[in-house]
Amino acid sequence: MAAGWKVGGYAYWGVTGPHPMVCPCGTPMELLLAIRPTEHGGTRSWIPLEDEVLNPTHVSVGRGGTFNVFVCPADPAHDHRTSLQG
Template structure:
């Protein structure tokens, strides 16, 4: 599966041009749910750069999410679960609650994975 960067990290007019064809935020960027790698959601704080104490950029290692998808992310729902969404509503809990129902992003140093990790609660 391919996901793309959080909407606020794109150039100024790109999200509007994309949304002529598809909803970027819900259909292309930041897959919801638990995942290894990919892009982080910045829905609570807005995007900010994670920099390791060594000065290297940090990259997303893991996302631990309270829900596998939400009301706007139908395109990310696995085909086998589409009927579940149609009958039970929009949120499918993971049986893990992060904060008040958000996601925990764990970042690792791109230069040396033995450096301290960083976290972001979104």
């Protein structure tokens, strides 16, 4: 488990406040993945010990926001929607 990353649950709405994400088919969308601003989220505990000396991938989203990816639970073939919250 990588600190700051999660699958499912609730989206972070730190900038705009809660905003309904609705698929064009009319179904409320669900959070698939949330990626926090930095790879480590303040901890390195999830990195395998043998990789600790290597440089991390330096994942960074936008200008430091949380990137949310939403999916349609009615049909996974429908387009995904995203939100970037600072």
